[in-house]
Amino acid sequence: MRTLCASTLIGEFFVIGFAGLVAMKSDDLSMGTVWTVCGIAMLLSLLLCAVVTRPGGVQLGWAFQIALVAGGFVVPVMFFLGVLFGALWWASVHFGRKIDEAKARWAEPAGAEPPAEPQI
Template identity: 35%
Template sequence: MARLTKAQREWRPGMPKKRRSTKVMFASTVLVLEGFVAFFATLAVFGLRRDEFPPAVILSVGIVLGLVLVLTCAVLSKPWGVALGWILQLVLIFTGFIEPMMFVVGILFAVAWWYGIRTGIRIDREAAQRDREQAEWEAANPDGGEPEPRPQTP
């Protein structure tokens, strides 16, 4: 027997579909891309600096960082999720102390994160306003705003 999600259990006919957050979508996109970058940066550091750091440490830290970046997408809708994202932006920037090119990459991703959060909040606010205006219009026009049928002229 299939298990239903909370949203599926609470659904009733005629319920409007809940709008997805654009902020969460943009932030998730940045985090997933950072996860890939963390993985490939791990491979680069492994290849370039395995004499300076133990290979097991390089691979462990890099893979864990990549996984944490990707898994953070699941908590972005929670109040502390975006704060965790900001902390991970700093972690990615600070990886520049191990591989200097990561300072540039980390800063560019932090800018992308900031822009995605800022733009996503604005788009979500505008969508909520449109939804309110649509609900007001529907309440004022219960017949669906259908115009009266015009009389046929011969």
Template identity: 35%
Template sequence: MMSFEVTPGMRRLGASVLGMEAIVAGLITPVAIMVDGVRPALAVTAGIGLAVLCVISAGLLKWPFGYIAGSVVQVLAVCTGFLVPTMFFLGGIFTALWITAIFVARRVEGVTSR
């Protein structure tokens, strides 16, 4: 079984990605209502709910299961594209940033620890 060690750089980069994603997720609420005609209750649940999940996931990044939660957030972000089609693209960008944050931080910290 492969171990997953959380490093400080992973926490910083991961929290940065999730923090910016929380802002974008909150901002899809008015776009969904005004531009795409989504019912307000659904738009608020999806947009603000995703933003809250981003913040909670960022707080959990001290532990390995926080990265599982963050990965679930990435899937949910892409799925909000069914409400606001632009989120298919933005969710994909944040997913790429999330994956990059994990691998780059591990690689950089692996090199500096030698």
């Protein structure tokens, strides 16, 4: 799951950077404001890569997806991209867990008790 979720978050890192370039064209926002907000969001996307498998990591990822969609109020195309990345996040979590379960089943020796499921 970690690899799929981290890949989605790295993609969002670049999208946020490009959205910052688009937001700079707005007369209502200063360049400092745009890059402070975008820089913090880009940093958060990288930090989420590290904590995605820890308790509450997936929920923080969902909160980040909602914030990405809310970026559409500044850069309208972010409504579309936020929903697209939200779908990718769902797929990363859903299929990542299935892959992790399959790996665990394959790795356990014959006749051994299954390991306790991790709480995520």
